[in-house]
Amino acid sequence: MSPNPATDRIYLSVGKNIQPVQITIFDKVGTPVLRQSADAGEPVSLAICDFPAGTYVFRVAAAGTTWSDWFLKL
Numbered sequence: 001m002s003p004n005p006a007t008d009r010i011y012l013s014v015g016k017n018i019q020p021v022q023i024t025i026f027d028k029v030g031t032p033v034l035r036q037s038a039d040a041g042e043p044v045s046l047a048i049c050d051f052p053a054g055t056y057v058f059r060v061a062a063a064g065t066t067w068s069d070w071f072l073k074l
Contacts (some may be wrong), residue, residue: 001058005073006048006074007031009046010045010071012017012038014039014040014041016040016041019037019040019042019063020038022037022060023038023044023060028054028055033051034048037062040062053074054072058071
């Protein structure tokens with residue numbers, strides 16, 4: 001995921017050997033603020049320009065596996 005911190009977009013790379021993925025971004029209290037699907041092997045661009053400044057957690061889920069990380073929206 002890059003950049004971090006971010007202002008208008010974040011970018012994710014999804015591996016080629018992974019099934020289609022579900023990406024969810026949560027605000028600081030755990031409320032989902034964005035959900036998006038992506039195909040395997042495709043770079044993903046997520047618009048965050050309308051998000052208030054703060055810390056967010058994103059979760060990527062595919063084929064029974066999840067991966068989470070955080071980013072700072074300026």
